[in-house]
Amino acid sequence: MNGDLLGLLAAVRGLRVAVVGDAILDRYLTGVPVGMCREAPVPTLDLVGEHDQCGGAANVAANLRSLGAEPRLLAVVGADTAGQQLRAAVASAGVGTDHLVTDESRATVVKRRVLAQQQMLLRLDEGSKKPIGTAAAAELAARLTEELLSCDLVIACDYGYGTFVESVTRSLARSARRPPLAVDSRTPAAFRPLHPAVVKPNYAEAVALLGEPQLASPGERVRQVADREELLLERSGADIVAVTLDRDGAVVLQAGRPSVRTYATGREAETTVGAGDTFTAAIALALAAGADPASAAEFASAAAGTVVRQPGTAICDPAELRRRLAGTGTILPGGELPAWLTDVAGRGYRVVFTNGCFDILHGGHVSLLSRAKAFGELLVVGVNADESVRRLKGPSRPVIPLAERMRVLAALGCVDVVVPFDADSPTELIERLRPEVYVKGDDYTVANLPEAPLVERLGGRVELLSTVDGRSTTKIIRDIHALSADGRRTVPDRKGV
Template sequence: MSDAQDELLVDQVLEFRGGPIVVVGDLLLDRWISGTADRLSREAPAPVVRVRGREDAPGGAANTAMNLAALGAAVRLVGLVGDDEPGSALLALLEAAGVDVSGVVRGSGPTTVKTRVSAAGQVLMRFDEGATADAADGDAVAAALRGALPGSAAVLVCDYGMDAAGAAVRTALAEDRGAVPLVLDAHDLAPWAAVRPDVVTPNAGETERLLGRALGDDRVRSATEAGAELRQRTGAAAVIVTLDRDGTVVHADGGPSRTLAKPAPDANANGAGDTFAAALVLALAAGMDVHRAARLGQLAADVVTRLPGTSVCTANDLTASLAGGARLLDERALVAALGVARAAGKRIVFTNGCFDVLHRGHTAYLKQARALGDLLVVAVNDDESTRRLKGPGRPVNPVADRAGVVAELACVDFITVFSTDTPIPLLETIAPDVYAKGGDYLPEMLAETPVVEANGGVVRILDYISPHSTSDLIARVRAAGVAGA
């Protein structure tokens, strides 16, 4: 599919303003503990992790709901959490993202929590806590689902075997779902065959269990040849076999098709299936056929596999991904994205500027800044603060254009816009590991230095390319214009 066709897909989905998407299934809280490990314990051959940060993120069906909300959809979430601190933390994260959690039941058992400990970006271990739902909890979730279904545009089930989406939920969907699309993401698809889902999304292992045989070395060929068998065994109108680095194989009316994935580290695959399912169901609700909806799901999954931790794909991410650009985030979204990156041990570099007319001096120092860490955040002054700093007649270009041009640079990972004369408030909020500044400064000359160092960061002054400045460039252009007149 061409870039132009991809852009049309994204535009169609992001313009969707239909009824809410109902997400029902197993909710969990992902907890990330990150730090450094440079020695082994004396008690046992185990690394000693010096903790630098902690971050919570919704997981499972909750992560799917977060992805839908980030794409601009209205979301009703139905599921089960415990009446405990992790359950309250999970609900708070969801509500802050705009997810309707009125259908989430407080159950009798503890909230499911997966805690990962990482050092320098490497996960060292994971602790799983929680319990499966009992029959009473399952009935309560089914009742909440029946209340959430009226007026919905589509339903997505995330069944990971914790019994929140058990027999009672299957009965509720069979009786009350109506004509809206039903997408099923389940570890065990067999019990759902009688519900006749519209689309199921088994991964490689789930596909092998359905078939009772291994896919072998040529997974794509085996999944392609098994289309009729997979549709018969799942009772689904369409089957999308997700094969991580090998993309997907789609079996639906019109014959099989494929989507291709962008290469990414396997360690970044956490939550990519949730993102795929979210974008897929939103595309179906917007009226796309399954083949095009799968392509949209692949584009969204490709975004999050380039990021560490449990991440989401936003509307801005999708459009920026098509252009090959960085992620343009507001402050709240930036803090969340950097929290996940920091939990995975990433070294964060921050710089700022007006970037009114981008020139070689800018690109040179941004490349140098990116080399100082794992992620580069560029904060761009808004129009009012640029005018205060640079004087009348500036900026030449509005902030949307300035930020958009910087976002096209391959060395930039995140873009944000700020309105203050200095980035100090933003530095206090995000606490980067490195604050990079271009020009003929010393760290002691900068008001930002004490703030950065107080939060454990360092200031680095990058090479100054004297013949290149925006003011000089604008003056030469204006002089040439006068001479030409």
């Protein structure tokens, strides 16, 4: 699949997903501060409301439903009031409760959060952490075995509350047909024998897997994760490792491919509760729909970005996600750069610039752009206008017109500004923009890159990033022509009819 993220939103609809793991009831107590308590130096709140939301595996299932998938939630709850409330929250999210197994010996896991005007003051946790009972485990394992025969994807959500006993794990390992497995676990190594398609640890879980200390700065964290790619893949047993970094985005690792960095939005939010669940649901769906890891990561980052702007344990808003995917960055269709970009002395942030035709956006493009953003705070992408592409690539190009190429680029979370240029080289843009860093692929060298002397004369530097082998627009077009020539396409393409 190419980098059409809006198309990806359509492609994930209807996928059948088995979600197995620890379902949690998130209860929110909201109040208005009225002063300090006389008994102790703590604030006093007048309670004005309380509400329940899905947490843990239940929240992953709720996000899958909001994205248009068909989730089946397989989890164990207690025969208590909290269990009834969790069932109600799951049903309210549009997820079926038929596969929720009751365990008389357990107390349902509840996380109570006390908030004052959306500021969280306290969290109180309760519920069983011991392994689920033998009878409940057997029933859950039997239901999981049945679901694995027909679902498109399975997501394991392990938060340490005892769901993944031997019989449940054995159902995943010995299934006659196991679809791609995505894992979100506090201990990813426990799922290594299952060889997951993707695991999604957060930063703390990733460094625990590495046996290393946590670092402080975002840049150090990103480098630590990216530099340990081989070790993280080996210890998790996964094809892809997506490490989430809360407000600092995510790093996606795959053997033999450059790492992909995504960038979080909605940084003004005070909490990221549930954003990891949204990321898990979205990246797993995207990969199951055939997306390359870079596009899947951008899709998941955009989905998580809709959540951190909302209070509580929110789920992805598909309308907001569609708006984000339709145009995340700023498009300057006339090619004019605003004063806030060209005022080098006053802009107060580092500008990174790169350029290209970007005719059919693919994983190699997304990988390079996401890594380019790491060199500064603002990524500006120059795009060759249609006539320029024809001069450079031939009369049959571009395949995609300029307006659409810019819109797709702007949908990437790492891209901040998209601007076209008519000439064959972006030298005029570089002169006006004066970027601190100019990024190109390493199919160039500084010696044969025409713009390099200009960038350096203006005080910037050139960075050449490794490209993804075997990925190019020209090759994609040749492959399509080859398919057509071989006569393999026997029915007309009715997409969009």
